[in-house]
Every structure is written in C-alpha cells, then in structure tokens.
Amino acid sequence: MRTPIIAGNWKMHKTLEESLELVKGLKDEVSKAKCQVVVCPTFLSLAAVVQELKGTNIDVGAQNMHFEDQGAYTGEISPVMLKHLGVKYVIIGHSERRQYFAETDDMVNKKVLAAYKHGLIPIVCVGETLNERESNSTFEIIGNQIKKGLANLTSEQIEELIVAYEPIWAIGTGKTATAQDANSVIKYIRDKVAQMYGKESAEKMRIQYGGSVKPSTIKEQMAQSDIDGALVGGASLKVDEFAAIVNF
Numbered sequence: 021m022r023t024p025i026i027a028g029n030w031k032m033h034k035t036l037e038e039s040l041e042l043v044k045g046l047k048d049e050v051s052k053a054k055c056q057v058v059v060c061p062t063f064l065s066l067a068a069v070v071q072e073l074k075g076t077n078i079d080v081g082a083q084n085m086h087f088e089d090q091g092a093y094t095g096e097i098s099p100v101m102l103k104h105l106g107v108k109y110v111i112i113g114h115s116e117r118r119q120y121f122a123e124t125d126d127m128v129n130k131k132v133l134a135a136y137k138h139g140l141i142p143i144v145c146v147g148e149t150l151n152e153r154e155s156n157s158t159f160e161i162i163g164n165q166i167k168k169g170l171a172n173l174t175s176e177q178i179e180e181l182i183v184a185y186e187p188i189w190a191i192g193t194g195k196t197a198t199a200q201d202a203n204s205v206i207k208y209i210r211d212k213v214a215q216m217y218g219k220e221s222a223e224k225m226r227i228q229y230g231g232s233v234k235p236s237t238i239k240e241q242m243a244q245s246d247i248d249g250a251l252v253g254g255a256s257l258k259v260d261e262f263a264a265i266v267n268f
C-alpha cells in the first residue's frame with residue numbers, strides 16, 4: 021500500500037507574513053489527515069515556515085534548487101542550503117521551470133541526483149502540452165521525460181521518489197484531465213519506471229496528479245488505482261480549500 025501524499029505548490033505567491041498566516045491556519049485543519057501533507061512556499065518563506073511547522077504533520081518542500089552544492093551561480097539556491105534549513109522535499113522540473121527558465125531533462129536529472137546526494141526527496145514533474153496531447157504524442161513525451169529525468173538512480177531511490185504528472189494544459193486553466201485519463205498516463209509512467217528499475221520498486225513509487233485540483237475533484241482522483249496524491253497550485257493558497265483537499 022502506498023501512502024497518499026498531497027503537496028501544495030505555492031509558486032510565486034505569498035509574502036513572509038502571508039505564508040505564516042496560511043500555515044498557522046492549516047496546522048489544526050489538517051492535523052487528522054490520512055495522507056502525508058507537504059507545503060512548498062517560496063525560498064524567502066522556507067525558514068520561517070519550517071520553524072512554524074515543527075512538531076506538526078506538515079512537511080516542507082522547496083519549489084526548485086540548483087544541482088551544485090555551491091558556487092558562482094547568482095540568484096540560485098543549493099541543496100545543501102535547503103537541507104540545512106530542515107526542508108524535506110524539492111519540486112524538480114515543474115513545467116513552468118521548463119517553459120520559462122529553459123530547464124531540460126538533463127538538468128532535471130542532475131537535480132534529482134543532487135537532491136539524493138543531500139538527503140532531499142525529489143517531486144519530479146512531467147507533463148505534455150495541449151499540442152502534444154492533440155497530436156497523440158502524450159505517451160512518447162512523458163516516456164522521454166521519465167527515461168531522461170530519472171536516469172542513473174538506484175531502485176531504493178526510485179521507491180522514495182515522487183513523480184507528479186501535470187498535463188500542462190490543465191495547470192491554472194480550470195481544466196482537469198478526467199480522473200481516468202490521468203490514471204492511464206500515470207499507469208504508463210509506472211510501467212516505464214518498472215522497465216528501468218523493476219516492477220517491485222515501481223509499485224512502491226508514488227505518483228501524484230496535478231492540474232486544477234480542487235476540493236470537488238480530489239475524491240474521484242484519489243479513487244483511481246494509480247493516483248497516489250496531488251500537487252496542488254491555486255487551491256493550496258487558501259486554508260479552507262487546501263484543508264478540504266487534504267481531508268478528501
């Protein structure tokens with residue numbers, strides 16, 4: 021049995037004060053959640069949010085990081101820095117990073133390896149554009165992202181890793197993939213990983229769905245055979261909505 025994991029990706033939202041207000045509100049509301057709960061604030065709020073959530077059932081993740089330990093990379097944050105803060109997860113290869121900051125599968129792979137080097141658990145995002153979906157290349161695109169992004173890992177690392185399947189056309193648009201469609205792509209991801217690392221490890225790996233997840237969509241999504249959680253954007257910015265999702 022895979023324990024469900026639901027994470028909030030706050031993207032570039034919330035000042036430090038607003039971040040603290042959100043997690044203070046969330047603490048009690050999600051204390052009885054049956055899934056693992058993660059929030060991913062901006063870098064500037066990470067330290068304070070980690071402190072505020074000590075002793076609660078909410079873990080903290082970062083939204084990105086560099087793959088080097090340190091160096092002349094102006095404006096970047098390293099895995100060492102995240103680990104020292106008490107951050108547990110890191111989102112890698114979000115489609116917005118790929119689209120606006122030119123992240124490639126090769127960089128994604130370097131970041132995944134760097135995350136493990138420093139004891140962080142990666143949440144690796146994959147997903148197809150609307151064009152790719154309409155030209156029937158979803159499986160090919162996702163297959164390549166998985167093959168390249170998850171190269172050179174051990175089966176133990178795969179068992180800990182989290183993949184987030186986020187169809188790009190469903191992000192922030194209010195359109196969700198049907199739960200059945202999402203489940204079939206997620207099953208494909210699991211098969212692909214099974215080819216690379218064996219069925220046993222692939223069965224342990226958790227795969228989230230992301231893209232306009234709301235309180236009204238989560239139940240059906242979580243009822244699917246292979247969907248093990250959600251990566252939530254917009255709806256993770258409000259206490260009542262994120263709490264309703266997590267307590268699905």
Ligand SMILES: O=C(CO)COP(=O)(O)O
Binds near residue numbers: 029194230232251
């Ligand atoms: O990109 C997402 C989470 O990483 C999804 O965002 P929305 O839930 O706002 O569509």
